Amino acid sequence: MVEPAIGVRNVAALRVDRVGRVVETGDPLRPFELLDEHGVEVTAVSEFLHHMLADDARPTSLRSYAYELLAWFRFLRTIGVAWDGAGRAEARDFALWLKTVRKPSRPRRSDAPAPGGVNPLTGKATPGLNYAPRTRRHARAVIRSFYEYHREMHGRPLVNPFPAAEGAEDGRLKRSPQPDAGGRQPLQRAAYQPKEPKPAPRIIPDQAFNELFTALSSNRDRALIAFYISTAARASELLGIVQGLVAPEDQTVGVIRKGSQALQHLPASPDAFVWLRLYQQEMHGLIPRGSSQPVWWTLRRPFRPLSYDAARMVFTRVNQLLGANWTLHDLRHTAAKRMIRDPNLTLADVQWVLGHAHITTTEIYTNPAPDEVVSHVLAHHERQRSGADALPAPPAPGYRPEVLAALFGTPQISGEA
Incomplete structure (x- = not known):
């Protein structure tokens, strides 16, 4: 030694x-x-x-x-x-x-993936x-x-x-x-x-999200995930909403922002409110009602406000079923990416929804995700194979190919019939 x-x-x-x-x-x-x-x-x-x-x-x-x-x-x-x-x-x-x-070291399941895999x-x-x-x-x-x-x-x-x-x-x-x-x-x-390292935000593809949503076992979980994917709220922000800040008539929910502690009303999808109503109907008479009472509760007695760890376990169970390792924060990234892709939303709109103090933070979502780049390049290869990106037609007769090649940097194509 x-x-x-x-x-x-x-x-x-x-x-x-x-x-x-x-x-x-x-x-x-x-x-x-x-x-x-x-x-x-x-x-x-x-x-x-x-x-x-x-x-x-x-x-x-x-x-x-x-x-x-x-x-x-x-x-x-x-x-x-x-x-x-x-x-x-x-x-x-x-x-x-x-x-x-x-x-x-922590206790690990026998079928848990290897660390770093x-x-x-x-x-x-x-x-x-x-x-x-x-x-x-x-x-x-x-x-x-x-x-x-x-x-x-x-x-x-x-x-x-x-x-x-x-x-x-x-x-x-x-x-x-x-x-x-x-x-x-x-x-x-x-x-x-x-x-x-500065990894790109991890986005859940649409098909993978559909599979994840289908695997959820309760209306509460469906409502929670529907709000995450449509509001882009942070996990702690959405778990902290109270009943008095849910406004189906305006299609918004009020969250307390993690950094500024300011109240902000975020728009949510109609489906999220449908799932929320189904969950509320199931829990009617079982959990406290009131404008200052939490929206999210455990589903088993004794009923308690839903904690972050309990919400994370919802994802853990679904991940085990699908063989995935998505996280709640991936839903925020996915929601942001979906909004960025919408040409009718400006970058400033997305910045406001995400609660970013600087637009430069929001700009990271304008970068293509790895799966998008792979898809685009594979499409490029397919166009090359099928001839869609073939060389341009030869010039009209009378033009010298070597002169055109020198001027435009193109391969020499004969202009003779």
């Missing part, structure tokens, strides 16, 4: 124990806490999460940030470095560790054994924002272990670690920031 160079930590030999945990408190002002291996609250993290909450972050964001910081604190505990004593070397080694370590029906890869670049980018950005908060509020540590990208503004706290709504990134990637 090759010994590591002087001053370089042997990351491959590290065994990071899964100690400490994130707990939900039930306190709306302190919804989540990070506890160390002794069950003691990590006050530096609690203060940062409190700042995020005051900055209008959602509880789900606080939970996500807490878990990313839990991984960082576990790593620092393993290498014996205090959080406020970490520097560039620790940031470098954490990036290497996160890149090479295997994700914690590509589904032959959808063309989508299943999650691999290691953390994806997007996950590692998110972890880096969360930890960086944690240190920026403490630098600005308390003046320590003096140096953020994870530096900003060259030329990026570093003068104010930024809550979100994600790219801006326009998808723009710094001109130069920051140190220890993983490269992230």
Whole structure:
């Protein structure tokens, strides 16, 4: 075994124990806490999460940030470095560790696809054994924002272990670690920031969607999927609608946008309201009624509002039946692509429906999907085979073919009868 160079930590030999945990408190002002291996609250993290909450972050964001910081604190505990004593070397080694370590194993079905394999029906890869670049980018950005908060509020540590990208503004706290709504990134990637591929949005072909919809087993699920495919709402947005914001007479539903928290009334298809009415009739007298009550409920007692995990299981069951691996978010991509294809809708129309702050984000749907490109190229080959794209007719007599070829770059075709 090759010994590591002087001053370089042997990351491959590290065994990071899964100690400490994130707990939900039930306190709306302190919804989540990070506890160390002794069950003691990590006050530096609690203060940062409190700042995020005051900055209008959602509880789900606080939970996500807490878990990313839990991984960082576990790593620092393993290498014996205090959080406020970490520097560039620790940031470098954490990036290497996160890149090479295997994700914690979870129970898997015996017929589950191999990690990292590509589904032959959808063309989508299943999650691999290691953390994806997007996950590692998110972890880096969360930890960086944690240190920026403490630098600005308390003046320590003096140096953020994870530096900003060259030329990026570093003068104010930024809550979100994600790219801006326009998808723009710094001109130069920051140190220890993983490269992230830019895959095209995954679109469900019409035939595959029809098969998926046919496999649904309840009117609730049909109504839910019909609203997803016609409103292009995010999964959490549609699950959060209440009965008072459903307007069949206007053919709209009101959702609270994930980013801005603004109420927006989205148009939906007539079929979606038909399926919704059938579902409501089946649940009449079984679930609470009222303008502030949720629309979506579980179908078995005790009846509870439908959660994201429960809605995801609807897709999981259908995927198992079809041998696919579509996701709820694929429905949003598919709805956006369908609207882009409609010549009577402008790009600004689609931007408004999707709730994008920048039209550059919406423009990604103008790019052809892989299946569209394949279809177009195969049609091209068929035209070549059948002669539909044959060479043009020869020129009229009297023109010299070599002169025409030189002028227009065409093959020499005899102009003689």
